[in-house]
Amino acid sequence: MNKIKLKKNGFSMVEVLIALLLLGTVGLGFLAVLANSSSHTLNADVRATAESIARSQMEYVKAQPYDGSNPPVYLVDTTKFDATIWQITITGERLDPRGDGTGNDDGLQKITITVEYYRGGSWDDVVVLEGYKYTG
Incomplete structure (x- = not known):
């Protein structure tokens, strides 16, 4: 009598589910890093524009x-x-x-x-810039 040997080809359902779980976990990690990177890029762009x-x-x-x-009062250039x-x-x-008092303007x-x-x-503060105006 000839015995037929069955070869086990392919993957079981448990192996497929474990592989999908691992791929899903790696994919979610990648998406989280991508979202975080996009947020930092947007913040850098906002800061550069504000500067x-x-x-x-x-x-x-x-x-x-x-x-x-x-x-002193100065206007904002709204254009x-x-x-x-x-x-x-x-x-x-x-x-x-x-040092002679701010009542008389020293021009600074x-x-x-x-x-x-x-x-x-x-409204979120992005940039605070300080400078000086002088008249001689």
């Missing part, structure tokens, strides 16, 4: 006539950004390098520009 806006606002303030009031997602605050402070002011980004229903 550019802050620098252009500082140049705009320096080009405006010197304001001798206390505190350089989208006001629905960016908010710019410019504050001026009279300095007193001679500290300018602070704060750039905020609208994210998730609130």
